[in-house]
Amino acid sequence: MTTIKNEDTIVALATPAGVGAIAVIRVSGPKAIETVDKIFKGRKKLSEASTHTVHYGTIVTGEGELIDDVLVSVFRKPNSYTGEDSVEISTHGSPLITQKIIELLLSENLRIAEPGEFTKRAFLNNRIDLTQAEAVVDVINARTEASLRGSRNQLDGLLSQKVKQLREMLINTSSFVELELDFAEEDIEFVNKDELIKRIDDVINEIDKLLSTYSFGRVIREGVNVALVGKPNVGKSSLLNYILKESRAIVSEIPGTTRDVIREEVSIDGILFKLYDTAGIRASEDVIEKEGVSRSREAVKISDVVLLIGDVEQKFSDDLEEELKTLTGSNHIIKVLNKIDLKKESGIDADVKVSAITGEGIEELFRIMKAKAIGSESYTEKTAVVSNIRHYDCLKRAKESLQIAKESTEGGMSGEFIAVDLRRAEDSLAEIIGEVTTDDILNNIFSKFCIGK
């Protein structure tokens, strides 16, 4: 059974992935406005806004965490690009911000748009003409071609193999459930409750393993954000320069020169690190610098790894460390003691001690950064990794359905109720790789069990 769901509300990044000055997230569908309303705090509710209006406000999580300040444009049907109710959220151009906002929206039951889906909806709602529509067909086709050729890359190939295997496990499990419903009169041994729970658990465990690869997968696809933070003159820019082996950041003796957040990219053992040199987080009267400070805070919030830099003379700033801990988890922070070329034995506690002049300790720093970014799990080329948020979303939903199926089984519910959620789980997996039909289950029953009086 193929699935298509135009009445879903969909979300996707409308600007190219990666870092730009701003990014635009587009949401379209019947629940677009009410859903964005749930995470948007502004002067008025979007549900009360008229079409083609722009609103300033902030995106805040359910726990009250501020993600970003944004401009939100509201378009009401039929006068939007897609012809449906639509919202466009303009955020600062950080992939981490956009990713977080999209994840928030997905948790409100939105779905990631398929390639070309906004345009397809626009066409189906008569918002664009035929030539434009032909282009959509090309987009859709390009995707078909790609999937026909097989997986685009090693990662996707391994994942689809793994998901196929999970789907097979689920079909086998469903078969046991259906067997007892449709062939109760037969002289066959039916699966018992414990066995069924074990089978469901097995699939949940496998899904969990896949889900746990997501941060690694995302790292592979998008890179690791690293913020360099420290008091003025501890040598943040020098350290950055050493890492880059080229000086693009301005290095000077005057505290506060690095006013803006500077970003550089570097590849360490095949992993992309995006390094943000910050202006230091401290109160300032200077307006321009103030802006830099607030951007630094943003950089810290979106970073996977924060390098808290101190030096042998100024040591580490306790105030700064405390503030960092409120902005990010303490497990994201690496304390780097710089300038050990000046004083070898300082007696100061740090995760790693380096010299941006001699390069001493830099290798160790790299090792720790890598470990923080991808965790302690060892990934080989044979590991299936989830790197795509849509796949992650499907797996999460499959897991939720399986947990309900498990509860039903534990509660002694009859098979047809367990089957409801097993089938939902199968559908969620099917969205990643293809299709599950009821025929698959029946065929499996016929091939494995002696059925028929």
Place this chain on the structure above:
Amino acid sequence: MKTYDIIVIGGGHAGIEAASAAARMGCSVALITMDKYAIGRMSCNPAIGGTAKGHLVREIDALGGVMGRLADKTGIQFRMLNRSKGPAVWSPRCQSDRELYSKAAVEEILSTENLEVVEDSVTDIIIEGKEVKGVKTKSGNDIAAKAVILSSGTFLNALMHVGLNAKSGGRYGEKPATGITESLMKAGFESGRLKTGTPPRLAKDSINWDVLEEQPGDDNPQPFSYQTDLNEFPYLPQVSCHITYTDAAVHKILEKGFDESPMFTGRIKGVGPRYCPSIEDKIVRFADKERHQLFLEPEGLDSDQIYLNGFSTSLPAEIQLEAMRKVKGLENVEMVRPGYAVEYDFFPPHQIDNTLETKLVSGLYFAGQINGTSGYEEAAAQGLMAGINAASKIQGRRDFVLKRSEAYIGVLIDDLVTKSTEEPYRMFTSRAEHRLLLRQDNADRRLMHYGEELGLIDKELSDQVKEREEIIKQSISVCQTKKLHAREVNGYLVSRGTPPIDSTETISKLCKRPELELKELLNVNGAENDPVLRQLINDSVALNQVEIELKYEGYMKRQQETIARLERYEDLKIPLTLNYSTLNALSIEAREKLNKIKPRSIGQAMRISGVSPSDISILLVYLKK
């Protein structure tokens, strides 16, 4: 030349329903059969219903068909299968008295107004242009009609096999129908060949009953039909079935006959059903299974024959007998008639529309085994729908198509026309994605209003169902809002072994606890005080419906969610004239499949295997042109 509105060819379970429905809707109908007393004859096991099939019978009955009433009149053992499971998979089944069933069917048909039985054999279907005009018969009489319903079962070019002996015939002792397949192939139809089988019949008094395990019917038998008077039901004395098993010694003897098996030697070309394999097939495919279950089913109250369910075979007769005599309880058994396999022509059902009218010839309908199904119930469901649609077309009414979300009948026909079939198709509950809603207990709520509109159900009966529907709806809403207080309900909760509540809780929420019963919950706070609940508590049928809907609400909702997204695509129609070959953007497989099936809606296209979501997107785009 005699002229009728509708000709029905064949008096099996499909033919009976088709002829009866069309005649009762006011059309003049001729039912052509080779032998008038063979009407309603059960070719295989003497039973009606079973898992999912029982659902079909209840639906046929709610629409005003005859099968449920005939089964109730002639049933000699009634059982509700799956009673230990949830209500959606409860399935009624009965053993029938084979003679009496056929007799009741003959009476029903002969007493129907506008319906004439013609004893003859059809040799050709008269088609002019793309329209059916009537039939030619063996006796030389052409009969004209506006519509022809072909429900000839397993009789088209039928060949029966026992060992390496093959004999023409569609049923033991009955002749095949020849000429029709050839006539239709000339008109452009594609035909295929299927196989089915039946087990030996045994002499009742040659069986050692004392050593066999008895399987009685239910203590409180439930009828199929909404029209059956519960005070008189069951009409006949009730009897038991018996169970025995094969073993290694039996299997060894059967293996001796494999050299002469028409299946294993490749004589049978037709494809058999995987869910109803012959005993020799079971032994080969499931070699590690030490024994196979056999049911001894009575053929009737006065019959001296027993039907050996589970022992379908086409091995040589002497091997059948020798093997059976190794079975416990059958040591001295006498075989009245050997089992046999039958091969027959069918027309792969992608050639028909959801109305069962053929796409190629206007006014020609196919129903039953000719569409590749197996089973009396599947046949009857199609016969009823074909009869209704043929009559509707003649009378200028709308097509009558049931959705997958409305009835198993809808699932059955949609599966046939969308997926076609390569083996005999049987209904299973797992085929119905709306399983929790399509229950045997609510067939009347789902379908009886259609039966009334078509004139097949009395208004009085239908009105009762409508009144009850009101009670059900109002009661559900009361239960969802009315709260019980901890002080009044906790005593009851604790007595049922379920945790007490803190302050208040709605009846609906409490009802979801498996330990609790709705009726008892209602009585906690004196249902008599509420006008709606007072009615509910006095109507056990409505009470049961409300309880099911409240108890399993969450599951039904989730099942609905899964399906709801697809539902609207059922209404996006595709013109039959669309030539998919010109849509280069579609995958080659999709083009081929779509051209073959010619789906009526996007929803149907989505169910065709090999048609991907991308293909559907492309179709949507082109349909917009």
